[in-house]
Structure formats: C-alpha cells, structure tokens
Amino acid sequence: MITDVRNLSEGTVIDSDICIVGAGAAGITLAMELIGHDFSVNLLESGGLDFEDDVQALNDGDCVSQHKVDLMWTRLRYFGGTTGHWGGNCAPLDERDFETRSWVPDSGWPISRKDLERFYPRAYRYCELPSDDYSVDHWAEISEKFRRSRIPVTGEEIGEKLFLKSPPTRFGDAYRADLAKPGSQCTVYLHANVVEIETGEDASEVVGLRTRDVSGRGCRFTARIFILASGIENARLLLLSNKVRPNGLGNDHDVVGRYFMAHTTIRTGRAMLEVPKETVRFYGLDTWATRFESGGAPFMNALQPTYPVQEREGMLNSVVFLDESYEGEHAPGFVALRKIVKQIIQGRVPDRLGENLGKVIGDLDSVAKALYARASGNSDYRAVEMRYFAEQAPNRDSRVMLGPERDSLGQNRLVLDWRLQQIDKHTILRTQDLVAREFGKLGVGRLRVQFENEEDPWPASIDSSAHFMGTTRMHKDPRHGVVDENCRVHGIRNLYVAGGSVFPTSGATMLTMNIVTLAVRLADHLIGKLA
Template identity: 65%
Template sequence: MFIDLRSVPDETVIDTDVCIVGGGAAGITLAMELLGQGHRTCLLESGGLDFDDDVQALNDGDCISEQKIDLLWSRLRYFGGTTGHWGGNCAPLDPQDFEERPWIPDSGWPFGIAEMEPYYPRAYRYCELPVPNFSADYWAEQSESFRNRRLSLKGDPISEKIFLKSPPTRFGEVYRAGLVTAGNLCQVYLNANVVEIEADAEAKQALSLRTGGIDGKTHRFRARIFVLAAGLENARLLLLSDRVRPQGLGNDHDTVGRYFMAHTTLRTGLAMLSIPEGTASYYATLGWEQRFQSEVNPFIDALQPSREAQEREGILNTVVFFEESYEGERTPGFIAMRRIAKQIVYGRVPDNLAHDLGTVIGDLDQVIKALYARSFGDKSYKILQTRFFSEQAPNRDSRVMLGTDLDALGQRKLTLDWRLGDLDKRTILRTQKLLAEQFGALGIGRLRIDFQSEDEPWPRGVDSSAHFMGSTRMSRDPRRGVVDENCRVHGIENLYVAGGSVFPTSGATMLTVNIVALAVRLADHLRGKLI
C-alpha cells in the first residue's frame, strides 16, 4: 500500500516491525526481501512517485573541497531514488577489494568475498542482468564481433574486467507493484522526511523515527528494527539525532561522516590506436559515444591493472574505459553548458549560473567546435579518450558534516569535504604508464599523456561519477567504523544501515548491484532477528 504521509493526521504514531528509511535500490530490495515473512514493514520515501522540485531542493548542501560534487542534482528524491538516472552497468567487487592491503591504509572489510558470493545471484536478478557471466572468454564465444575485435591482453600487467548492462532497472517502477500486493504487510509512505532518530536515555535502543513535512506536520514511526538506507543522508541523520548524544548517534568515536569516498574519475590522454572499426564500443561506457555504434552491446570489457600489478606498483584498484566523442565535448566548458541546460529542463534557474557561464566562455572555442561536430556528425573531429575510474583510498579526513544553513524542514544541511590523497593521484599515473606500455607491447599504438607527474595539481575535470560511499563505514572495531559486519550501528541494538555508505573500500566497479547484494545479505540477517 502506498500512503502519502501528508494525508495522515498530524502527530499520528505508526507502529510496525521493520522501518526502512529510503526508497532507493537498498531500501526497495530490503522491503522486497521481507515480503511474505509475516512481518509488518514500513518503507519511508522522502519524495513522491515523481520528481518534485521542492523535495529535490532538500538535497542541497555545500561542497567545500577543491574537487566539487553537486549535492543537489547527483541524487534523486522520489520513489526509486538514484536508480532513476542510473546508467545500468554492473559488476561485483573484486576479491582484493575485501582484503587488507598493506599499501592501502584502513583497507579491508570484516569478511572476504566468499561471504558475499551467495547473495550476488539474487542481486543480479533484481538488476535484471542478462546471463550473469563476467568472463571475457565467455562473451568472446558468444559474440563473433567481439572475438574479432578483442584486445590481445596478456593478463599482466593489464587484465580485463567485464561489466554487464542492466536495462537499466528503475527500481521505483519495476518493483512498485510487488510492494503494494494485497496482504504483503508492506506500507510505503511517500513524502516522509525523517528528521530525527529518537533513542532511549543511554542511546542503546532506537525508539522511533520522527518525520517532518514541508507542510509542517509531524509523525512518528515506532518499530522493532530500523534501517537507514538513504545514501549520504544516513550520516546526516545520525549527526542530526543529537538529543541524547551531543555528537550524534553512533558517533562515540567521531567516525560518523568520515571516510567519505567516491570513484576518482578522470578523462585524460588520447588513445592513438590502430584497431578495427568498432573495437572501442566494446570498451566504452554508455553515453554520447552510442552515436558511433549500430547496436548497444550487453557488456563492457574494461582494462584493469592485474591484481599482481596493483600489488607490485602499490596502487589502488582501477579500471579504464575508452570514450569516443567529438573534440571539445569533454572540456569543462561543454560540461558546464550541459549542466545549465539540464537545470533549465527541470524548470530551475541554474545554480552557480555566473560561474558556469564563465566556464563556458573560457572554453568557448572548444564548445563551438563540439557543437559543430555534434550538429553535423563530422567524424573528422572524433577522438578516442581514456577514462580512468579508480578506487579511492580510505581517508578519515574526507568527510560529511553538518553545515550551518537550514533546509526547508529546519534541518542543518550537508557540508561535504571530499579529499583525494597522494595514493589516488599515483594510482592514475601508474595505471596510465602501464596502459601505455601495454599498447606499445601489443603493437597497436600509443597513449598521448596529458597528466604526467605527481607534482602536478589535479587536472580540471576530476569527478566522482556520483558514486558516494563511506561515511558510515563497516568495521568490527567501533573506533574505525560506524556499523559492524552485520550493518548494525555500534552500541545501538536495533539500528542498521544499508547502502554504499557502509562500504569500507570502494573497489573499481559500479555501485548498484553491490549495494543490492549487501541489502539481500542484510535482509537474511534481519529475518533471523525477527523470529
């Protein structure tokens, strides 16, 4: 059953068994997994079934770091969450992502990949993947075209990592009917903005969630078990809940909000390769490059430093994609122009309009070149660029905090300080060198390198891929994490966290399918607690 919380009388108290905050991939997966178990479940979604500008504005916050992240538009506040603009690429984390690697401080999960393997098949089904086979050899057998164009990599120092393509699954649409089936004991509350976790006097037990509406109404949800599944809002909500603990709940060791990570994404260098026409399409993420393809492939074959090379070089896990585009399309000016256009489409006066217009004017020659090439399909302007997509090293000083500005609900907005370190930069540079050497060894061409030295500042254009992890990280040690190996907040008996915010390390893969697998695992654990 879907219920608009705005229609519920003010100050109503609602009782349930499990209360989940967040109607994105993690929250919807949890709710689906708990159906038919005889337990009452409430799923609280901040928005409605469709985009609403006033609700979306609740995402707004301040990014104070050198590399910027758009907090307002990188996340979506309506049922289905950020799966509403998810690209659909999927691959599991690699074995080394779970391991403590001596050259990466604070690396390691409380368990290895074997713990996750039983849950991935269910996650693949939720994400509607094709045959869930991540072997490049398998896809070479299935596709003669790929077999004839596949790069002859040796496996070391450069190997392959297959990503499969979800449709992509829009969780809010695909699983809506299943959640509202009569008799399944699940209620989805829309326009339900949680503003506080109310705990007992010792902060050992969560008692209720208090919601606040833009309309001024207040409601409470009481449950046996509470799960935060709201991305960046998980840390924010723990910090806002400071009535019992002034530093916020789960934050006795000042870990809430810390170790924020994203995927360090950088387009740099040109691949000047003698490869068959159409080869690049098998190594490219979906995007503008689709106009150069006659059909969309069901997989991507990314280039990846081998596990052995990562250890030898002392670098993070990384993958590299090719991106075909027109000259000028990847410049900050053209990206700023697209950002302005996107907000106009949503009916908003663009944020930071003066800054973005200045960026467009600063790159005006490249913007004009790109517009001309796109408009006329002039392939003489076509380029093949390398896109580095890297794990970020855990960094305690990279963090989510509460700012001083208030949102429409009277709550302190997020402030984000995203910090990249020396290891992040070295990983890009060493991977670039390995890739250039591999192209030369294969005799297929060379890589024109633009970013060359660790002494250089980060180039313009470093972005996060809107992949947000950490800030409520998992660790058996409460001094190094917010939740334990079962995603339960340290010190609080019935409060759990789901989603990318619990990841201790990020790996070099896409988030959604891994978030879903971890949510399936958490659902199995919660069923045991509800008996």
C-alpha cells in the same frame, strides 16, 4: 500499500516490525525481500512518486573541499531514489577488494567476497541483468564483433574487467506494484522525512523515528527494528540525533561521517590506436546506445591492472575505458552549453545561466565545431580519450559534517569535505603508464598524455562519478567503524544501516548492484533474527 503522511493527522503514531528509511535501491530491495514473511514493514520515503522541487531542495549542502561535488542533483528524493538516473553499469566487487592490503591504510572488510556469493544472483534479478556471466572469454565467444575488436592484453600487468548493463532498472517503477499490493504487509509512506532517531536513556535501543513533511506536519514511527537506507543521509541522521549522545548516535569514537569516498574519474590523454573501428564501442562508457547485436546481454569491457601489479606498485584498484570525443567538446563554451542542456533536461532552471551563456557566445567557433562533429560523425574531428576510473583510498579526514545552515525542516545541512591523497593520484598515473606500456608491447598504438607527474596538481576534470561511499563504514571494532559485519550500528541493539555508506573500501566497480547485494544479505539476516 502506498500512502502519504500529508493525509495523516498531526502526531499520528504508526507501528511495524521493521521500519526502513529511504526508498532507493537498498530500501526497496530490503522491502521486497521482507514482504511475504510473518511481520510488518514500513518503508519511509522523503519525497513522493515523482520529482518535487521543494523536496529535492532538502539535498542542498555545502562542499568545502578543493574538488567540488554537487550534493543537490547527484541524488534524487522521490520513490526509487537515485535509481531514477543511474546508468545501469553492473559488476561485482573483486575478491581482492575485501582484503586488507598493507599499502592501503584502513583497508579490509570484516566479510569476504565468498560471504556475498550466494546473494549476488538475487541482486542480478533485481537489476534485471539477463546474464550472470562476467567472463570476458564467454562474451568473446558469443560476439564475433567483440572477438575481432578485443584488445589482446597479456594478463601479466594488464587484465580485463567486464560490466553488464541493467536496462537500467528504475526501482521505483519496477517494484512499485509489488509494494503497493494489498496484503503485502509492507506500507510505503511518502513525504516522511526523518528528523530524529529517538532512543532510550542510554541510547542502546531505538524507540522511534520522528518525521515531518515539508509543511511541518509530524508523525512518529515505532518498530522492533530500524534500518537507515538513505546514502550519505545515513550519517547525517545519526549526527542529527544527538539528544542522548551529544556527538550523535553510533559516534562514540568520532567515526560517523568520516571516510567519505568516491570513485576518482578523469578523462585525460588521447589514444592513437591501430585497432578495429568497433573497439571503442566495447570499451567505452558512453557507447551503451549501441546494443549487443546478437540479442544477448549488453556488456562493456575495461582494462585493469592486475592485483600483483597493484601490490608491486603500491596502487589502488582501477579500470580504464576508451571514450570517443570530438574536437571542440572540451572548450569552455561547449562545456557550458552541455551544463545548460543537462539542467533543462532535468527539469530545472540552469544555474548561473547568464555566466554560462556568456561562455557559449564567447566561444561560438568551438561550440559550432563540436556540434558539427557530433552531428556528422566526421572522423577528421574524432579522437579517443582515456577515462580512468579508480578506487579512492580510505581517508579519515574525508568526511561529511553538519553545517550551520538549516533546511526547510529546520535541520542542519550537510557539509562535505572530499579529500584525496597522494596514493589516489599515484594510482591514476601508474595505471596510465601501465596501459601505455601494454599498448606498446602489443603494437596496437600509443598514448599522448596530458597529466604525467605526481607533483602536478589534479586536473580540473577530476570527478567523483556521483558514487558516494563510506561515512558509516563496516568494521568489527567500533573505534574504526560505525556498523558491524551484519550492518548493525555498534552499541545499538536494533538499528541497522544499508547502502554504500557501509563500504570500508570502494573497489573499481559500479555501486548499485553491490548495494543491492548487501541489502539482500541484510534482509536474510533480519528474517533469521525475527524468525
């Protein structure tokens, strides 16, 4: 059943066995896994079934770091959450991502890849992947075009990592009917913004959640078990709930909000390759529109430094894609035009419209050249860029905090301080050098680099990929993590956390399918606990 708290009376109390906060990939997966069992589930969503400006505005916050992250528009506040605009790229975390690495401080998970293996197939189904085979050789055997255009890396220093594509699944659309069915024992409550996690006198147990809609009307939800599944809002809720514990819940050791990570993504340098024309298609993030020709699963391949090389070079995990670009696309005028168009497509008034229009008008030659090149596909204007997508090392000083400004519900807004370290820059540069050497060794081409010295500042093009991890990290020791290996908040008997915020390290892969896998695992744990 789906209902709206705006239709309930002020002060209404709603009880269930399990209460989940957040109807995104993690929350919807949990609800889907839990329905059909002999207990009731309430799933709370901040927004409605569609986009609403006043609800989306609750995302707003301040980024105080050198490298900026858009907190407002990288996340969506309505049923289905950020799956409303994810790209659909899927691959499991690598086995080595879970291990403690001596050259990466604070690395290591309290679980292994083997602990997730039996849950991945269910995650593949939720993400609607038509295959579970991530073998590059398998897809080369199926696709003659890929076999012909595959870069023949040796596997000694540079290997391969394959990604499959979800449609992409919009969880709010795909699973709405199942959750709305009468008798499913799951009720979705829309416009239920949690403003406080209530606990007993010693904060060892959660007794309820207070919610408000944007008009200020309040309700209260009680349950036996509570799960936070709201991305970086998980840390915010723990910090805001400070009536009993002044530092917030689960924060006796000042870990909540810390270890914020993203995937460092940079487009830099050009590849002059003597490879089949179709190669870029199979190695490019931006070429999904051309689907796999034989009717099998669409896929994409990436280049990846091998684990022995990562260890030898003291670097993090990373992958490399090839992006097709056209002359003029990186000029200030065209970048400004893309910002305007993107925001209009998102249904919002473009930020700094006058300033960006001025850049477009002042750079009309470059804008016209880029538009012509894109429209015509003229190879004279085409280039292949390198896109580096890397793990970020855990960093205690990279964090989200509560700021002094308040949102329309009276809650402190988030402040993000995203901090990169030298090992993050070292990883990008060593990956670049390793790939260049591999191209030379294979005789397939060479790279023209733009970013080449660790002493140089980060390029302005560095991006977070909108992949937000950490802030409630998983660790057996409460001095180093917020949740244990079963995602339960340390010191609180019935409070759990789901989503990317529990990741201790990020790997060099996409988030959503791995978030879904951890949610399936958590659901199994809770089913066993309640049974």
